[in-house]
Amino acid sequence: MSDFWRRYRRNRGAVVGLVILALVFALAGLAPLLFPGSPWDMATAPFVPPGEEGMLLGSDSLGRDVAAGIAHGARISLMVGAVSTVAALSIGVTLGAFAGYLGGVADDAVMRFTEFFQTIPSFVFAILLVAIFTPTISSVVFAIAVVSWPPVARVVRAEFLSLRNREFVQAAEVLGKSRISIVLTDILPNALSPIVVLSSLMVASAILLESALSFLGLGDPNLMTWGFLIGAGRSVIRLAWWMSVFPGIAIFLTVLALNLVGEGLSDALNPRLARQRGGAA
Amino acid sequence: MELSRLPGFLLRRGVKAVAVVLAIVVCNFLLIHAAPGDPASVIAGQSGAADERFLAQLREQFGLDKPFHVQLWIYLKGVLTLDLGFSHRQQQPVWKLISERLPATLLLTGAAFAFAVTAGITLGTLAARRVGRWADSIITILALTFYATPLFWVGLMLVLFFSVWLEWLPSFGMASVGVELSGLEAVLDVGKHLILPAATLGLFYLAVYARLTRATMLEVADQDFVKTARAKGVPEGQVVRRHVLRNALLPVITFAGIQAGQLIGGSILVETVFAWPGIGRLAFDALLARDYAVLLGVFFCTSVMVVLFNLVTDLLYAVVDPRVEVEG
Numbered sequence: 001m002s003d004f005w006r007r008y009r010r011n012r013g014a015v016v017g018l019v020i021l022a023l024v025f026a027l028a029g030l031a032p033l034l035f036p037g038s039p040w041d042m043a044t045a046p047f048v049p050p051g052e053e054g055m056l057l058g059s060d061s062l063g064r065d066v067a068a069g070i071a072h073g074a075r076i077s078l079m080v081g082a083v084s085t086v087a088a089l090s091i092g093v094t095l096g097a098f099a100g101y102l103g104g105v106a107d108d109a110v111m112r113f114t115e116f117f118q119t120i121p122s123f124v125f126a127i128l129l130v131a132i133f134t135p136t137i138s139s140v141v142f143a144i145a146v147v148s149w150p151p152v153a154r155v156v157r158a159e160f161l162s163l164r165n166r167e168f169v170q171a172a173e174v175l176g177k178s179r180i181s182i183v184l185t186d187i188l189p190n191a192l193s194p195i196v197v198l199s200s201l202m203v204a205s206a207i208l209l210e211s212a213l214s215f216l217g218l219g220d221p222n223l224m225t226w227g228f229l230i231g232a233g234r235s236v237i238r239l240a241w242w243m244s245v246f247p248g249i250a251i252f253l254t255v256l257a258l259n260l261v262g263e264g265l266s267d268a269l270n271p272r273l274a275r276q277r278g279g280a281a
Numbered sequence: 282m283e284l285s286r287l288p289g290f291l292l293r294r295g296v297k298a299v300a301v302v303l304a305i306v307v308c309n310f311l312l313i314h315a316a317p318g319d320p321a322s323v324i325a326g327q328s329g330a331a332d333e334r335f336l337a338q339l340r341e342q343f344g345l346d347k348p349f350h351v352q353l354w355i356y357l358k359g360v361l362t363l364d365l366g367f368s369h370r371q372q373q374p375v376w377k378l379i380s381e382r383l384p385a386t387l388l389l390t391g392a393a394f395a396f397a398v399t400a401g402i403t404l405g406t407l408a409a410r411r412v413g414r415w416a417d418s419i420i421t422i423l424a425l426t427f428y429a430t431p432l433f434w435v436g437l438m439l440v441l442f443f444s445v446w447l448e449w450l451p452s453f454g455m456a457s458v459g460v461e462l463s464g465l466e467a468v469l470d471v472g473k474h475l476i477l478p479a480a481t482l483g484l485f486y487l488a489v490y491a492r493l494t495r496a497t498m499l500e501v502a503d504q505d506f507v508k509t510a511r512a513k514g515v516p517e518g519q520v521v522r523r524h525v526l527r528n529a530l531l532p533v534i535t536f537a538g539i540q541a542g543q544l545i546g547g548s549i550l551v552e553t554v555f556a557w558p559g560i561g562r563l564a565f566d567a568l569l570a571r572d573y574a575v576l577l578g579v580f581f582c583t584s585v586m587v588v589l590f591n592l593v594t595d596l597l598y599a600v601v602d603p604r605v606e607v608e609g
Contacts, residue, residue, distance in 0.1 A: 116301060116304055118539070118542075119301055119542065119584070119587060119588065119591065120301075120305060120308075120542060120580075120584050120587065121542035121543070121545045121546045121580075121583045121584060121587055122542060122543070122546060123542075123543070123546025123547070123549065123550075124542075124545065124546050124549065124564070124579065124580050124583050124584075125580060127549070127564065127568065127576070128312065128576055128577065128580050129312075131568055131571070131573065131576055132312055132313075132315070132316040132573060132576075133315075133316065133317070134317070204429070208431055211431050212431060212432070212433060212550055215431070215433050215550070215553075216549075216550070216553060216565060216568060217568065217569065218568070227431070230431075230433065230434055230437065233437075234437060234554065237437060237440060237441055237445065238445050241441055241445070244434070244437050244441075245438070245441070248430075248431065248434035248437070248438070251429075251430075251431050251434065252426075252429050252430050252431075252434075255428075255429040255430075256425065256426075256428075256429035259425070259428055259429055260425075
């Protein structure tokens, strides 16, 4: 573990990412204390510029506090990012493990299925899913999970393909272990590091996807989100630039932090690869 | 690839493309049935209970009283004859609505793609030739930034900067309202409106292509055939252009094919921000009106566009790379 941390620390960007991420988590956790009450409530006059009348980041067209919206939105973004990633991982790992371990016809079928999902325009599909199943937080999570699992399935399949003929797996087979327990206790733990790296990037893209959906008005109508804030600021951008600028910066910093953390994890988990990359650059 | 093997290759790819398109139609069909409520009301777009006659007509048209597989067959036949349904909201066939908007979307995505590819490859080449210098740092920062920025927000920031503050470029629409322009002036007018949306959509891919070009060029530059060319005394510029760059383009082509779907998805957001009158904007309006027939049609058409684009990149790949093994 200390070895892992030492290698992670060597990537300075990754440390910065971790700090930013910790701050976003703190903001999300402290939102009810920092900005008590609902972020939907009127706090002051409409269109107050940042820094005036106690509004740090200004107020929107209905006099709501933009800063409060961002703090409360952080909770939703992180939650949607995490839950939809877990859901996408469970679909992707199951299908990938199935295809990679069994091979043959099963592999072919799963890969065709995966290719299909990679071909269709995933954002359009996500819009369609949320629209048809009515916009709620669960339909948003469902739609994000449905369009984000294919890369996981591919990575897991490749790992399983290369691991299933290794000696320790053959040994487990000879010992008479069941297939399920070989997959879960022998192969999967050895395939974890690419999955871990991928999942931090998936949280990042899930947050982007959620913000795009709620920008289009497909967010849960009862929840304050970053995408909704930007969408609300779109039509009044000439009047109140702060309404769309600050929530966008929040999304940018969070997603950037997650991407940096992903790179750090990749360096720490694949030391050989990191050194190669350091050499080439 | 030997030209004699090209037809077989194209045929296999064609069959695959048709299979994907059929799967999309089935997917649409299942979605209509999975939606809460009567499929007829889904198609009608919840246009109010007052229109019982229209609903009854839809039920008959879709054969909703018939068994499931017959319904699927009716739907499939409809879509394959380009009958994508009728938008009750706009009182027009969906196919007509989409085909009217298609040219604008093709112009936008085409311009964005051309911008991303040319600027990306140029920047990537510069970066690879001067590793560690300014061009190199620029693409690293560009890539990190655009991987993390929501597309629609980039669009809004460009509007804020170039339209609101500097007042250089128009911020919405495809042509100036209220002026009659003709010939070159009209083209220039559309071009001016095109700059911001195309830049918004292209910037992300620019970063992607620049990174990709840089990485593969560094990889290819180490290989024996490049060393041989240098040893033969081929001038440096020619080595870069004819030996390194040509090989480095292959992954860019592959990637462009993979990302075609994303590009079209992104155009929905960009068209929404800039009120660009393409199918993305059509989808957004349909979304506001809960006009599902149009949404399903847009999904079908964009998917077909992606499949066609993939066919083109496959073909291009086979032509550019003489080594490519054409299987499956």
